[in-house]
Structures are given as C-alpha cells and as structure tokens.
Amino acid sequence: MSERGVAHFGERYGGEGAAPRFAQWNEVIASLLGHRSVRRYIQKPLPEGTLELLVAAAQSAPSSSNLQLWSVLSVQDPDRRRRLAELAGGQAHVRDAGLFLVWLADLRRLGDLAKHRGAAHEGLDYLEMFVMAVVDAALAAQNALVAAESLGLGTVYIGALRNHPEAVAAELGLPAQVFAAFGLCVGWPDPAAPASIKPRLPQSVVLHHEQYGAFERSVGALDAYDRLMDGFYTKERMGVQGSWSHHSAARVASAQSLRGRDRLRAALSAMGFALK
Template sequence: MNGTIERLLAHRSIRKYKPDVPVTQEQLETIIAAGQAASTSSNIQAYSIVGVTDPERKARLAELAGNQKHIVECPQFLVWCADLNRLQTAAKLHDADAEIHMTTEAFVLATVDTALAAQNAAVAAESLGFGIVYIGGIRNNPRDVAQLLQLPKLVYPLFGMCIGVPDQEPDHRPRLPLSAVYHRESYSGEVIEDGIRQYDETMQAYYNSRAGGGRDTVWSKEVAARMAQGPLRPHLHDFLHGQGFRLI
C-alpha cells in the first residue's frame, strides 16, 4: 500500500480545529490548484469556490447551514459552487447574444465537476496536515447563501468545506463492504441484502464502541429513518429554476 492510498483510507470528518492556526495563502492556493487538477467534462471546469474567513460572514453561514458551529471555528471555510455563468460569459466574448443551453445535463456536468474538484482539494488539504468536513447544510437556505455570497444567475452553492488543523481524533467510520457496492459486469440485487446485513453488524459494533456507547441501532435502520423524513430539501428545485438552471 502506498502513501496516497493510506491517506485516502485514513479520511475522517473533522469538526474541531486548533485555534489560531490559520491556513496560509500559499497552502490555500496549493489546495485549490489540486482541486483544479481534477478531471473535468470537456475541460469546462464548471465550478467556482468562495473562500470565507470573515467571522461575521462565517457566523451567518453557520446559522443558514443549521447552526453548525465548526463553520465559525474553522480558520478557512470554502463554499463550492456549480458555475455555468462563466461558460456563458466566455460564449458572449464571441457572440453578445449567445445563450448556452441550461439543460439537466448541463446541471449534472457542473455538479459533477464541482464535486470532483472538491474531493481533490480535500485530499490535498489532508496531505498538508489539515482536516476537513463537508457541509451539505449550505443547501438548507440556498437563496440566503447566494445572496450573502453575491452569487449571480447560473451559479448555485453545492456544499461548504471546513478546513483547519485537527483538534480531535474521531473514530474511523467503517464503510460498506465491497460486495455491497461493486458489481461485476452488471448490477446484481442478490448480493445487496447480504452486504447490508454484514455492514449492519459492523456498524452496530462501531456504535457500541463509540464514546458513551450503548446506541442500539444499525446502518439500515438509520438510513431508513433518514429517508422516511419526507422529501429532502424540496425547495431546491424552485431555487435552481430561479438561478437559471432548467432541469429538462
């Protein structure tokens, strides 16, 4: 096993950071450059990153994301945005009336590009000794986030990312077994239930071993409860439509 794979397998979400240890400008630029090196569909690079260090703005983002205090406490917060505005701007350099087609495929391309770049950046940050955690709560109130960050049409905030030097050692959370996620040649539903049952046993032991212990639950029960809460963030469709993304 090489160092890169060891780094990937060692990933843990970090929500507590050492105070007064900043991410330097040089380190930030290196992290973003690593993100930019990620694969991108047809070289469109359809993402933008908004870096936030201002305490008041971080506090407001923390509130909008569900009062997640680690947004306030981390020295560097990044908001990763799917961005088709830059593509339209580029097109208008050659034709003032140019309008790129804002289809579901374009939305997917921008979303995937953003996620690929962010994960590259996350690995780069961890290689420099930082810890990260993704903040999907940014999508709780996307209109307010877009207004706060002055995002134009054709740009939407996908998720946030806290970066800082870890001040905690959380347990490594097990993942699903290979048999539950990898299919040979074609999708096989037969192996999924066995993989889930195996993972439930693993996660039950994990929950019981954590600080406090005694949590009587399994992964399948947790995700079933999560998905039974009703449609997740149903407001996103109207927000995206208002931002110019036509999901057709």
C-alpha cells in the same frame, strides 16, 4: 502494503477480511484510506499559501470537455461564517475551521463568455450542463481535500448549505446560474477530540461485475454492516438512534426528511437554472 495502510484498511472495513496484497502501494493510497471527517479544530493559522495550493490541486482535477464549470469561494469574515453555520443547521465547525470553502456549480462564467464572444449559449439551459457543473465541482473539491489531508490538515464536507440555497446565494452574492453545491471545512484537527475512520459498506455490496446484482445477495452483508456500525456509534458516543439501515431509511422516508432540500428544483429555477 505499509503498516499504516493495513491499519487504515482494517478500520475502513471494521476488521472484516484481510487487506489484499497489492503489487504496488504508496502513501497516497494510505492517506486516502485514512480519511476521516474532522469537526473539531484548534485555532492555529494555516501555513501561508495553503489556499492557493489547494486551489491548484483542485484545478488539476479532470473537467468534462475542459469547460471547468465550477468556482470556489473562500469565506473568512467571522460574521458571514457564523451566518452560514446557522444556515447549515448550526454546525460550529463552519465557523471555527481555519478555512471555509464553498464549491460552486458555475454556469454563469461560460454564459458570460459566450455573450462576450457573440456566441449562442442555449445549451446552458439543459439539465446535462448543471450535472456537468456539479460533477466538476465535486471532482475539484475532492482533489483539494486529498491535498489538504496530505499536509496533515483535517476536513469535512458541508452538504447542509443546500438546506437554504437562496439564503446562501444571497449571503455569498451569487449571480444567476451559480449554485453553492456544498462547503468544505479545512483546519488543524483538535488533538483532544480525535476523529475516527468510519467503516464503509463491504465491497461485496458496492462492487458489481458486468451487470448490476440483485439486492438479495447483499442482505447478509448489510445486516453485518448494521452490527459493525452499532459498535462504531457506541464507541464514538454518537447517540445515533437505531441501526445504520434504520437511520439511512429514515433519511429518505418523506419530503420532510430531506430537511428543506425537497424544494431544490424550485430553488434552482428561481436561481436561473432552466434544467430542460
């Protein structure tokens, strides 16, 4: 393992435990372990062809049955970016990043193709197809993110587009059966505001063997993670109130905690998804 990989591993787990000795190691894995969310960007143009290269990387991701039930929309217009930033809770990086991509769960294209070929397409009305489309979009987007970060670019996902799905659809001119699942900011990170690697839960919490383990076995590790994240919040001056456990539980405490996404099923129905 390279020195960079050892450092990234340590930051990812907050220095808890030594990095394992892998028989094989490469810089792709080091880049993955070094991911961090970048929310401050400098106003420097991206290299020519960046968008097309990222889309090619996205299209190289797996797709269930090769149905490719996703699309991506590049938003460059400053006014549209500003409006989307407000719909996403006032996140300035939506406006300021060199590139803003909206990843779409897209059942419309396959439905239109079936109609064009004179074929039935009732299956598109079922929840399974929507799940497939969201999974396809997520896999494609993550490929694009990994490609962008391998070029030295910074990224951050924008899930808050789901706070106002109908308004986002109207802003982007989305037809029925096309859903903006999330956005992705891409740009040159601002060196004056470096982002840190955020610690994740210990592997003992997320890794199960053979069958799902009892929650009780993870309590000690979760308490330790709370302490680790307390230090991270303080170091990064994030102003988070309470522990990670408290913050996470508050996020699911009520329908209101979902920040508008509690009505997502109704919004999807209005947008043409039957979800049978």
